Amino acid sequence: MNIIVCIKQVPNTTDVRIDPVTNTLIRDGVESVINPFDAYAIEEAVRIKERCGGKVTAITMGPPQAENALKEAIGLGCDEGVLVSDRKFAGSDTWATSYTLACAIEKLETYDVILTGKQASDGDTAQVGPGISTHLDIPQVTYVKKIVEINDKAAKVERMTEEGYDVVETPLPCLFTVVKEINTPRMPSLKGMMRAKSAKITKWTAADLDADPAALGLDGSPTRVVKIFTPEARKGGEMISGSAGEVSKELAELLKGEVV
């Protein structure tokens, strides 16, 4: 089975801090990591390979340094890495990003399953996964929390909803976006890390893809950012002290409006 996992390198949110004076993002020393949701996609891809056999290819679109994310993915059990990187992709919104990734996936020989995290932690759009499946014209199941059954032809999965979950059957190839509940990612093995070190990453530019140049990067992106601003930081409020009984009384009084 050919399994593809689409990942994104993002700034580590744990490190994201706001400068209290300028009220802007402090980026110095912010480490780049694999999008937390994509870590579950990588793990699930490796588990499918362990169940069904086959090969896992990790793919990412990003700047040259995104190669590190692919090496990390190989350390976690992926077999190959493909970096899609070109200045021509700069300014891509979710439309252009999913188009570019779909073009790259079509360049790979065949695929049965495409996995990706439900969204990336920097943009939080959850639009690129569905975008890829639409460009490829394959079925999708989003917010997958469990792959119940899978074989060469079909899969049965559980899709998380606001109230619980749906059980959905799909033919393959299919794209799944996954949520945290699907698994607990393993730590990289020593063997994996050795392999990652020596792994050769395939690198594709716009010229390597069978893509319409007008649909790439900023030119191919319907949306445009016109303003960026920092929201007014929420300020800490009033502290209430006293015995458990006293603070409860006071709080109940203060919250009268909210709880009726």
Place this chain on the structure above:
Amino acid sequence: MASIKVHLEKCTGCTLCVKACAFGAIHMSDRKAVIDMAKCTLCGSCVAACKFSAIEIEKAGGPKKDLSAYKDVWVFCEQKKGVIQSISFELLGEGRKLADKLGVKLCAVLLGHGMEDAAEALGERGADKVYLVDHPALKSYQDDPYTAVMVKLVEEFKPEVILCGASTIGRSLISRVAIKTNAGLTADCTGLDIDAKERLLLQTRPAFGGNIMATIIAPNHRPQMATVRHKVMQPAPVQPGRAAEIISKAYPEETFASRTRLLDIVEELTSTVNISEADIIVAGGRGMGSKENFALLEELAKVLGGAVGASRSAVDADWIPYSHQVGQTGKTVVPKLYIACGISGQIQHLIGMQSSKTIVAINKDPDAQIFKVATYGIVGDVNEIVPALTKEFKRVLNK
């Protein structure tokens, strides 16, 4: 290919662009901005931040299209088991304002089976027209038939704006529709407005976990599509007797074909309501100490008529299922009242709840981060305070 350049004669070296760049791609050299092309993503933040119009992004993107055929504001009304979801009423409330600013009609789109009465009722929520597509295949959401029907409706009636809930259904569906109709789509908006002159939808959304806000437009594509965060917009009031024009559409059978098949819908019956819908959330973290103590939160939630939320550590400790997790890897919630019990307030948790109207924090550590976002803070032992609160609210609310 698009490019970015600094007009040196206009650049004053004020460094606003340096601060605005989320990618660290700008530095000052000789008091002039220099853009590192290896890091720049052409996101446009610096262009927006520059007060001197010194930075310009040139975009190739073809001639300006004639977009005048596109009219009306549409709201995709999500239904589950035949019940219109509350997010739809919020979208109709916001959609009404946008339609009035544009001077166009507000239209609801309803896909389902046996939904005629529900369609009529949308008139009372402010819809001028309701596009209704009724078919057994639309009874429950599946990506293929819903996408196919939406694309057909968009192509025939050409709306100017489409709003959709930023829910599991909304995000899955509209992402597909946007690709198929070559439209711009902005995710999870918390603010919408209209530039009446250019007829643009101004879509404001949080990014980087809410640390920055971005306003986004789609100048040369229609419809302009946005998903909207639940509980941020005011629901449309009910206007009894107000009627909408119902436009029922039928399509050839193949439009309703689905490659995926829905086998079962499972509702997980926990004792508490769904956190995305709740107006009050009582949430617990590692500081609750044990699964038994965690149950104290359910009692308080029950008295308040709220839901129980949890931090990641409480979920990882197996005290409560993942569906209750609030934060970056869980759900983003915007209740009227959020009571955080024994939650330290790591950034990943704050991302998911800091837009709540009122936040109460109870923690034994006076330096806990959670107090920095709390409206009211109490330093103390959650295992004493939570039961005392339950008792007090029982008394106050006569329960």
